[in-house]
Amino acid sequence: xxxxxxxxxxxxxxxxxxxxxxxxxxxxxxxxxxxxxxxxxxxxxxxxxxxxxxxxxxxxxxxxxxxxxxxxxxxxxxxxxxxxxxxxxxxxxxxxxxxxxxxxxxxxxxxxxxxxxxxxxxxxxxxxxxxxxxxxxxxxxxxxxxxxxxxxxxxxxxxxxxxxxxxxxxxxxxxxxxxxxxxxxxxxxxxxxxxxxxxxxxxxxxxxxxxxxxxxxxxxxxxxxxxxxxxxxxxxxxxxxxxxxxxxxxxxxxxxxxxxxxxxxxxxxxxxxxxxxxxxxxxxxxxxxxxxxxxxxxxxxxxxxxxxxxxxxxxxxxxxxxxxxxxxxxxxxxxxxxxxxxxxxxxxxxxxx
Amino acid sequence: xxxxxxxxxxxxxxxxxxxxxxxxxxxxxxxxxxxxxxxxxxxxxxxxxxxxxxxxxxxxxxxxxxxxxxxxxxxxxxxxxxxxxxxxxxxxxxxxxxxxxxxxxxxxxxxxxxxxxxxxxxxxxxxxxxxxxxxxxxxxxxxxxxxxxxxxxxxxxxxxxxxxxxxxxxxxxxxxxxxxxxxxxxxxxxxxxxxxxxxxxxxxxxxxxxxxxxxxxxxxxxxxxxxxxxxxxxxxxxxxxxxxxxxxxxxxxxxxxxxxxxxxxxxxxxxxxxxxxxxxxxxxxxxxxxxxxxxxxxxxxxxxxxxxxxxxxxxxxxxx
Ligand SMILES: Nc1ncnc2c1ncn2[C@@H]1O[C@H](COP(=O)(O)OP(=O)(O)OP(=O)(O)O)[C@@H](O)[C@H]1O
Ligand SMILES: Nc1ncnc2c1ncn2[C@@H]1O[C@H](COP(=O)(O)OP(=O)(O)O)[C@@H](O)[C@H]1O
Ligand code: SF4
Ligand code: SF4
Ligand SMILES: [Mg+2]
Ligand SMILES: [Mg+2]
Numbered sequence: 244x245x246x247x248x249x250x251x252x253x254x255x256x257x258x259x260x261x262x263x264x265x266x267x268x269x270x271x272x273x274x275x276x277x278x279x280x281x282x283x284x285x286x287x288x289x290x291x292x293x294x295x296x297x298x299x300x301x302x303x304x305x306x307x308x309x310x311x312x313x314x315x316x317x318x319x320x321x322x323x324x325x326x327x328x329x330x331x332x333x334x335x336x337x338x339x340x341x342x343x344x345x346x347x348x349x350x351x352x353x354x355x356x357x358x359x360x361x362x363x364x365x366x367x368x369x370x371x372x373x374x375x376x377x378x379x380x381x382x383x384x385x386x387x388x389x390x391x392x393x394x395x396x397x398x399x400x401x402x403x404x405x406x407x408x409x410x411x412x413x414x415x416x417x418x419x420x421x422x423x424x425x426x427x428x429x430x431x432x433x434x435x436x437x438x439x440x441x442x443x444x445x446x447x448x449x450x451x452x453x454x455x456x457x458x459x460x461x462x463x464x465x466x467x468x469x470x471x472x473x474x475x476x477x478x479x480x481x482x483x484x485x486x487x488x489x490x491x492x493x494x495x496x497x498x499x500x501x502x503x504x505x506x507x508x509x510x511x512x513x514x515x516x517x518x519x520x521x522x523x524x525x526x527x528x529x530x531x532x533x534x535x536x537x538x539x540x541x542x543x544x545x546x547x548x549x550x551x552x553x554x555x556x557x558x559x560x561x562x563x564x565x566x567x568x569x570x571x572x573x574x575x576x577x578x579x580x581x582x583x584x585x586x587x588x589x590x591x592x593x594x595x596x
Numbered sequence: 597x598x599x600x601x602x603x604x605x606x607x608x609x610x611x612x613x614x615x616x617x618x619x620x621x622x623x624x625x626x627x628x629x630x631x632x633x634x635x636x637x638x639x640x641x642x643x644x645x646x647x648x649x650x651x652x653x654x655x656x657x658x659x660x661x662x663x664x665x666x667x668x669x670x671x672x673x674x675x676x677x678x679x680x681x682x683x684x685x686x687x688x689x690x691x692x693x694x695x696x697x698x699x700x701x702x703x704x705x706x707x708x709x710x711x712x713x714x715x716x717x718x719x720x721x722x723x724x725x726x727x728x729x730x731x732x733x734x735x736x737x738x739x740x741x742x743x744x745x746x747x748x749x750x751x752x753x754x755x756x757x758x759x760x761x762x763x764x765x766x767x768x769x770x771x772x773x774x775x776x777x778x779x780x781x782x783x784x785x786x787x788x789x790x791x792x793x794x795x796x797x798x799x800x801x802x803x804x805x806x807x808x809x810x811x812x813x814x815x816x817x818x819x820x821x822x823x824x825x826x827x828x829x830x831x832x833x834x835x836x837x838x839x840x841x842x843x844x845x846x847x848x849x850x851x852x853x854x855x856x857x858x859x860x861x862x863x864x865x866x867x868x869x870x871x872x873x874x875x876x877x878x879x880x881x882x883x884x885x886x887x888x889x890x891x892x893x894x895x896x897x898x899x900x901x902x903x904x905x906x907x908x909x910x911x912x913x914x915x916x
Contacts, residue, residue, distance in 0.1 A: 313753065313782045417870065418640075447639040448809060452853040452864040459863065474782050481855040481864070518783040520790070520812030522856065524835045527816055531788040535738065536752050 261339040266300035267436060267468050268324065273297050273333035275319055279541060291540050293319040295492035296333070298567060301436065306462070306469040308483030308500075310476060310515065312537050315489045317472045321438045324470065325357050353383070356429035360441035362421035366413040366428075373398070373409040376428045383432065390431075397427040400464075401457060419450035423457065430465065438470045443478065455482060476519050480504055488512045491537055491548040494567050498574030508576040510553050547579065559586040599669075600627035601771060601803040602651070607663035609646050609655065616875040620646040622827035623663070625901065626805075630770075633797060633804040635814035635835070637850075638824030641871060644807040647824075648773045651805075652684055668770045686716045689764040693776040695756040699748045705759045706744030709766055716767045731762035735792060754785035758792065765796060772797070775807045790816050811851065815839055820907075823847050826872050826882035829901055833908035843910045846883045881912070889914060 274297075276290035294316045301307045309317050322328050324335065326348060337354060340346035359365045366375055376397055377390035385393075395405040401423040413421055422442065429437050439458070443451045455478065462469060473479050479486060480500060487497040488509065496509040507513050517532035538544055538551055547565050550556040560579055563586070567577045579585040583593050609621040621643040628634045636644050649655055651665060651672060665672040668687050675683055692698045700708060709731060710724040719727075725744075732740035735758040748756060757777055764772060774793060778786040794817055797804050806817050814821050814835060821838040823831040823846065831844040842848045849867040858864050869886040872878055878885060884894040893913050901911040 312784060419870070448850060449639060449853055449867045450870070452855070452866040455855070456863050456866060475855075476783060477855045481858050515784060518787040520787065520810065520816045522812055522815050522839060524815045524818075524839070528787055528791065531784070531791055533784040534788065536754055536785070 263303055265303070265339055266336075267303045267338055268301040268470075269334075269336040269339075270300070270324070271298050271334045271336075273320070273323055273335070274331050275323055275328065276331055289541050292492045292543050293540065294323060294330075295543070297489075297492075297494050299487055299494060299497055301468060301470055302485070304462075304466065304468055305484040306471050306482050308479035308486040309470065309472045309489060310474070310479055310486065311489035311495070312515075313474075314537065314540060316492045316540075317489060318440055320489075321357065321440045321470065321472060324436075324438060325355060326352060353432045354434050355436045355438065356432065356434040357438040357440060358422070358425045358429050358442040360444050362418055362425055362445065363413060365425055366421060368413055371410050371412060372403075372416070372424045373405070375413075375424065376431050379428070380431050393431065394427070397430055398424075400430075400461065401427045402453075403427075417450075419446050419454060422446060422454055426454075426457070426461070430461065433465070434467070436468045436470065438472070440472045441474070444474060451478075458482070476516060488515065491540055491543050493548055494575075494577060495549065496574070496576040496578075497567070498570075498576075502571070502574040506574070508570055508574065508581045509549075509578045510555055510580075511549050512576075514552075547577075549578075555580060555587075555589065557587055598630065599666075601630045601632075601668055602626070602628040602805070603664075603666040604647070604651075605664045607647065607650060607661070607665060609643075609650055609662075610660045611656075612658050612660065613656070614875070618874050619877065620827055620874055621650065622877070624824075624827070624829055626822055626829060626832075628771075628803045628805060630803055631797075631801045632820065633794075633806060633818045634820045634822055635818035636805055636807045636822050636824060637809065637811065637814050639809055639871060641874070642824040643827040644824055645775055648690065648775050648805065648807060651771075651773060652688060652690060653680060682716065685712060685769065686767045687769055688771040688773060689767070689769045690773040690775065691757070691760050691764050691777045693779050695753075695760040696748055698760065699756070701748055704745050704747055705751075705763075709744075709759075709763050712763055712766050727766065728762075731766055732759070734765075734796075735759070735762045737762075753781055754789065757781065757785075757789055761789075761792065761796070765800065765802075768800065770803060772802045772804045773807075774804060776809070777806075778813060779808070779810070786813070787816075793817060811839065811854065823850075826877060827874060828882065828898075828911065830883070830911045831909065832901070837908060843904070843908070843915060844883075844912050845887045845889050845914075849886075 273294055275294040277293055279289040279291060311317055323330050335342045337346055337351055342351040373391055373394045376394035380390040395409060398405045398408060403420060403423055443454050446454060461467060471482055483500055485499050486503040488495045490511050495511045503512060514533040521527055533552055535552060544551050546561040546563055550560040563579060565577045565579045565582060567575050568582050569575045570581055579587040580589045583591045604624055604626045607621055607624045611618045611620060624647055638644050650661060651667060670683055706728050709728040710721060713724040713727055728744055729740055732744055737743050737755060737758050778789050808814055818835045821835050822829050825846050831847045842851050852865050853867060855864060867886055872882050880896045881894040881899050884890045899911045899913050899916060901909045902916055903909045904915050
């Protein structure tokens, strides 16, 4: 890779220290509650349980998909990882080092970049696209000529000919082209992790396919790791090696793609998968797999978060919060039915010896 | 044969406000029978919403409309202002992608539905309120009495879309125009709304045009599919036929680019290039610059939408 910033190279670049088996990111007990406006003063203090204690790893070189209903905490998790907001609790390890402690935040921030859904809002309308892409490297002290040259390289890499596009302003581009610019900009600091929060959701299908192919090429060529947030389960299935399913601020299930898509162990994941439109008009969906809206995140249900909508809920589900438990090397789920001796009638029972 | 409920013939819509006129719809013909659901499938900017808004005459001043539109016996281009007010909502109503923009933020949903009913029918507020309650029950909004007193910002996207649907069917229209009503919703809510629309459509015998860019959504709701590209319909047929055996190179490209098909492959098949600029359409087939099968003729002549059998039509020289 090009040594962009021109600092003396450390012996091993950040993010390659712990070896390939060490996760690039390890998140433990991450928690973020947002105070609700108008509560707290003479009234009971209320909070939105946006991210309510989550643990997960992002492995080196993988794409980890994140799915779940609107409001379940996907973007908040992403913003926490980006250090755009500070967690109330929990720890983020980057290649074994604690972000903000052993790894300085400025260094961490360079390693983790993000692309948002709204391609227009994320670009400065007064900067040409080459200026936008060169902006962050310039802030990090890269000389102008070098930063612009690198911007042109990146434009070329994302399929926008610099001679035609470098001098344009964001409003002179289509949505798909703007999203390519955002991707180029995210790569300008040579990050290890790129968070894609609904990054292709606003694009048309044919443009989306082009951008997804681009993301795959860039991942391979630059050795990137992706966190891929999307509502489109078909796209997640195509793009991701592992998938994390979130429900109401918690991880419902996480595991290898085929385990989640073919052998899910959480009723919420199965409802989500069954909600995908069927491509065969002869096999239309007859009943909605899940009814109603998710509960209010200000006042989430006690016990299992999903019990108010789960067709397998029993009394024990209303009392016990199922921890995320390992089912196999490929999969963990937070459901009492998947936990030995949990007291749920469908749980595996193991007799004491 | 009975007259179709919606009969659009050779509709063209040109916006004259920018530097160059934009021909957003360019000779669309489409008919929808009574009780039929047609999905209008196409990418953004292909003219789906403009076609829908034409059926309600919702365009800004200075827009030129050519061609004819008949809906439930009305000649839409000839309606007077008064007739138009009666026609909107009572004969044809519409559900939008962004219910938040279509609803008034300062009135409760109950008030807005009551107003809609009282605008068209000579009923008391009390009776309108009772009907509104019935409608909220019909679209399965939990605790309907309480919800009728909510303002739009107090509801989730799915709940708001249910309210929009309740309002749309309040005056028993014959035609429902649904413009991407589920695009902003997530999968679990989307399927609920699709099933609700299907159920109401059957119960009320509605004719529906359902705009979407998602083939799976079309497969879940539609009897027929019409595919739009650059302001024209390029293919039309029964839903299963179009999905299983697409004919137009653009439709084939769109179906071939689906990620579901890429399982186990490491790349998606894509359609090269991008849709044309509507202010500078190519003279012949609008898809020619991206079409692998383009011939000399394609660059000069616009292919007409031609019936290839009883149920299917294609606009491509290869099927002429
Ligand atoms: N700054 C904030 N202040 C208060 N509440 C917030 C804030 N940001 C997010 N929330 C709330 O936290 C919860 C999780 O939000 P988040 O944006 O992470 O959801 P999401 O999973 O990304 O949803 P979507 O699929 O709609 O993007 C929601 O209830 C949201 O309203
Ligand atoms: N009021 C308007 N003035 C000018 N151009 C418009 C107007 N409304 C729509 N258009 C243009 O018409 C084309 C088709 O738009 P639309 O029907 O909204 O597409 P879609 O198929 O995505 O619904 C687009 O290029 C759009 O920018
Ligand atoms: S723990 Fe109980 S309520 Fe929760 S998902 Fe499992 S079965 Fe359903
Ligand atoms: S008319 Fe020609 S350019 Fe157009 S789709 Fe058919 S073969 Fe392709
Ligand atoms: Mg989000
Ligand atoms: Mg539209």
